[in-house]
Amino acid sequence: MKNALNTSEKSNHKELKRKILELSNSNDWDSALLEWKVYEIYKLDDWNDNETCLCGHYPIRNICILKNVDNNNTTLVWNICVNQFISEEPNKVFTSFERISSDLKSWPCPELIKLAHNKWVINDWEHDFAISRYNKKRHSEKQINRRIIINRKILQCLKKTIS
Numbered sequence: 070m071k072n073a074l075n076t077s078e079k080s081n082h083k084e085l086k087r088k089i090l091e092l093s094n095s096n097d098w099d100s101a102l103l104e105w106k107v108y109e110i111y112k113l114d115d116w117n118d119n120e121t122c123l124c125g126h127y128p129i130r131n132i133c134i135l136k137n138v139d140n141n142n143t144t145l146v147w148n149i150c151v152n153q154f155i156s157e158e159p160n161k162v163f164t165s166f167e168r169i170s171s172d173l174k175s176w177p178c179p180e181l182i183k184l185a186h187n188k189w190v191i192n193d194w195e196h197d198f199a200i201s202r203y204n205k206k207r208h209s210e211k212q213i214n215r216r217i218i219i220n221r222k223i224l225q226c227l228k229k230t231i232s
């Protein structure tokens with residue numbers, strides 16, 4: 070499947086730690102991690118070149134920009150690497166995004182719904198509807214059609230917005 074996530078791929082942990090520490094104020098790994106927040110996540114469009122993760126992994130197309138809140142350093146990391154030490158959220162978002170891409174009737178995860186709402190890709194009502202229907206087993210045809218409309222919008226939310 071095109072663009073499928075391959076979570077079994079190994080990232081270079083040691084190299085990633087070394088580079089993150091270089092960009093952090095703290096020399097201690099555990100406290101250095103506290104300096105980093107996920108700043109932006111996006112998926113490269115077909116016409117974008119591949120990127121390289123901070124750890125050296127290439128090619129990557131699911132991008133997380135991390136920002137150090139203490140010194141304002143930013144860095145570009147693969148979602149699989151972010152998942153291992155800073156936050157599972159981007160990985161959940163990308164996985165859910167892939168699922169919707171291949172099946173518009175599937176439910177977006179709450180993390181993806183919130184991201185789409187934060188970017189105003191979906192409005193308050195659509196956000197509340199998607200959150201309230203999440204994990205419900207039975208849906209009317211009308212609700213499924215509504216979900217498809219919302220999912221089409223959500224598929225816009227991983228476009229790159231920063232340069």
Ligand SMILES: [Zn+2]
Nearest residue numbers: 080122124150
């Ligand atoms: Zn990496």
